[in-house]
Structure formats: structure tokens, C-alpha cells
Amino acid sequence: VKLVIGIVRPEKANDVLEALYRAEVRGVSMSRVQGHGGELERVETYRGTTVQMGLAEKVRFEIAVSDEFVQPTIEALCEGARTGEVGDGKIFVVPLEQAVRIRTGDTDMGAVTPVDK
């Protein structure tokens, strides 16, 4: 069981959700975060104060999946989030010590496999 973390552009978040849905990856959480991975192109001016926005709005997906779903999940994230410009984001895959489904107490594989009913 792995945790796939994808940090993407907010305007691509819906495309990512669509791609994940097509890849049949169902269990997803997302949050709004700020960060930067080298891009610093955005300059804004407020009443004569010019600033370079060091942190950009990003959306962070966290997806816990069984091992055979890791590659499809990565592909879906790339497909949905890529524009080709600096700032498209990153994907991190980390091992998961344990996963528990709160409702049933199912652990690991059972916890990350979606229930159909």
C-alpha cells in the first residue's frame, strides 16, 4: 500500500479528478496549499507596491492505493495536470505503514479498496 501525493495547478485540478476517475482511482482527498518549485513568473502590483509572488496556489492530492494502482494513479496525475510550463507540480510516492477504514476497521488493502455498494 502506497500513498501517492500529487501537487498540481489549481486550474488543472478538475482535469486531474477526471483522469483519476477514468483510471478507476476512487478514494481521493485534496487540499489547497501554497508552494513553489522554481517558478517565479508572477509579478503583482498593489498601489505601487510591486511583489513577486514566491508562493503559488497549488492543489495537493493524497491518494492511498494498493501497489498495482500506483502506476495508473501517477499516469492519471500526469495526464490531468501537465501543461508543459514550469509549475506543473510534483508527484511523490511514499510507503504506507498502515491504513484503516474507520467505519469497518478494515486495514491496509481492505481499507484502500473502494466499496462498490
Added chain:
Amino acid sequence: VSGLAVVTSLTGIDSGDTAWMLAATALVLMMTPALGLFYAGLVRSKNTLNTFMMCAGAIAVATVTWAAVGYSLAFDGSGSLIGGLGNTFLHGVDFAPREGTKIPQLLFFAFQATFCIITVALVSGAVVERMRFGAFLVFAALWSVCVYAVLAHWAFGGGWLQSGGTLDFAGGVPVEMGSGFSALAAAIVVGARKDYGRQALLPHNAMYVLLGAGLLWFGWFGFNGGSGFSTGDPSVLAFVNTLLTPACTLVVWFTLDLIRGRKVTAIGAATAIVVGCVAITPAGGYISPGWAMLLGALAALPSYAIIVWRTRTRVDETLDVLAAHGLAGFTGILFIGFFAEAAWNGVSDGLFYGNAAQLGHQALAALAAPVYAFVATFVLLKLIGLAMPLRASEREEGIGMDVVQHGEEAYVTGEGAILITAEAGIEAELPVADPI
């Protein structure tokens, strides 16, 4: 006191009328920022500032074009199709009373300017979230002259509709049908947002929408109440009808919401306020309070139906200017033809009171204004499109118009922002020739 009365009658200016019209002008000007709030709440957060700025842009551009040539084309002389150029750049617009009123023509000009401004701002609702700001300003300048001033002349300035007998108290022709059907044309020429029909595009702040609608209603008392240019009976009637009609629209809208979704929605309520105010705009000074209440109830039906239907089409007329303004204005203009009452307005009866001809005059306006607004706006935007791109690229649309068009955000946190000063030594800000 008697000496003062003599002076008043000599100059032809009535101080009471003038005082009210000064206040009414300020009330109507406030409607454009109010519309900015209303519209900004309805768009996604990344387009908040751009949407409001289109209203601010309308104030800037339309005031200048109105002073330069728009007012003259609308109100100089009584040509059939268009006015003259005698008042261009406010030539001859001074303290002498405007013909048919007891207020200075200079004040009359300013009051009418606020109408032109808000009508230009209304059209922006069709193209928000993707039209380039610069292209919109060019459009606003040309549209205020080529479309608004022409329709204003037809309905208010002695043009063929007014002289033919069409009754339009406060702008069903130029403001409401003018903006609504122009909005439809603009949405078609500019095209849908890239995400339209693919994603749910939801209002980002319902409180802005409600606040904007409330301030619009408040300003509308100046809009309708001022359109008699006096403190006389028609103004009082229009003022009170501006309370009655939207209230009835609200009640019916609540009911429709309940029937359709079992819940009364807040954004529906905000929409209903606008629809009611629009419906009474042409009819305000011409129908009795009782009929005004019926008008409010009736006006909800076609506008509600079009709003429900429009979102299922490919036409991304984003903020439903056609439904809220075009259609409600159409309803109000036709309603006069049925229920105008000479006992209340001192001008003319409608069909219900035995004057079928009035309905004919109203139907003519309800046909001519939409056709002219749609065709002229369509052609105008096609021509502007030849000279410059009308809309932002897909990538820019994705990032949002606030950052792309204005270099600002509505909800900036400032976290991680780096102050750019010459001393800070950030390359971008240092001139190439002086790289110290």
C-alpha cells in the same frame, strides 16, 4: 419668498425637482458598483476583480463617450433615427432647463449618463471570465455610442418610437432590452468559456450577490423615481411601484424555487429582485400600484424559465443578462400596452382600458429594440474582433483573469511574496543598461 418664486418661474428651474434629481443621479451611479458586486459574486474567485473592473471600466469609458458624443446623439433634436451633433463635448449643455423639465440640462445630462454607464456594465455579464479587458473597453466605448445612444434616442430623445407613441418610463428599450439582447449577441461572438458545459462553474460568494442586489434595488429608486425628472405624481408612482413590483417577483420566485427544488435559494432571491426592478422600469410611471404588483408576479415566469433552460444550451451568456434584463424588460414594455391607465399616468390608456393602439406601439418597441441591439452588437464585436483578439487564451483563462489582466488577486494572502525594490537586486526590476 414671493421674490424667490418669481426668480424660479423666470429661469424655469424648480428647486425641488433639481434637489431630487441631484440625489437620484447619485443613486443611479451607485448601481454600477452594486452591479459589480452582484456580478463578482457570481463568478469564480479567480475572476472577481476582472468582473468588477468591467463595471468600473464602464463608468470610465461610457462617461467620456457620453460627454463627447453619446448625449448629443441621444438628446439633441428629434430626428427619427438619431439625434444631432449640437451638444457634442457638452456644447450648450448648461443651467438652462432641459426641454420638458424644470431641471438644468447639465443635470439632465449627468442623470442620463448614469443610465448609459450601467447599461454598458450590464452587457459585460455575458462575457466575463474570458473576454480581454482591453477589448472590452474598446467595445464599451463603441457600444455606448452605436447602440445605447441610438436606442436612447428612439425611446427618450424624440426618436421614432417615442414620437410614434411608445411609452417607456425609465428605459425598457435602451437599458433593459438594449443590454439583454446585446448580451446574447456578445456571448455568441465571444464564445463560451473553455470549461462551460464540462465543469460546474459556481458562484464564489453568494453574499456579494445578495449585497449587490440589495444596493441595486436601493439605487433603482433613483433610476425609476428620477425618470419623471421631477417630484411630481409620475415620479412618486414610479418610486412606489419600484417597491411593490420586485416584492411580488420575489414571492413568485420563492414559490417557483419551492416547486422546483423544495428550497428557496438566496441567489434566486437576488435574481428575482433584479427581474422585478427591470420589469417595472419601463412601466413605473404608467400603471397603477395594483397592476404593478401583478406585473411583478408575471415577470418572474418567463425569466425563471429562460434561466433554467439557458444553462442546458451551448450559449454561455454567463450571468443571464438576457433573462434578467432583456426578457423582463420585454415583459414590462408589453404590460404597459395592456394596463396603462390614464387616470394614473395622465398620458394614455392601454388595451384593458379601451386603447388597443397603445399595445401596438408597445409591441413595435418590443420587436425593434431587441433586433437592433442584437444585430448592431453582433456586427460591432465582429469588427472589433478583426482588429484585436476578443478573448484571453485557454491557458490565461485557466489561470484566471485577475492575475492575467490586472496583475492582482481578490483574495491575496501575501505569504511568500517578495518585495521588489531596486536595492533588493532582483534582476527583473533592474534596467539592462545599468546592471549594478
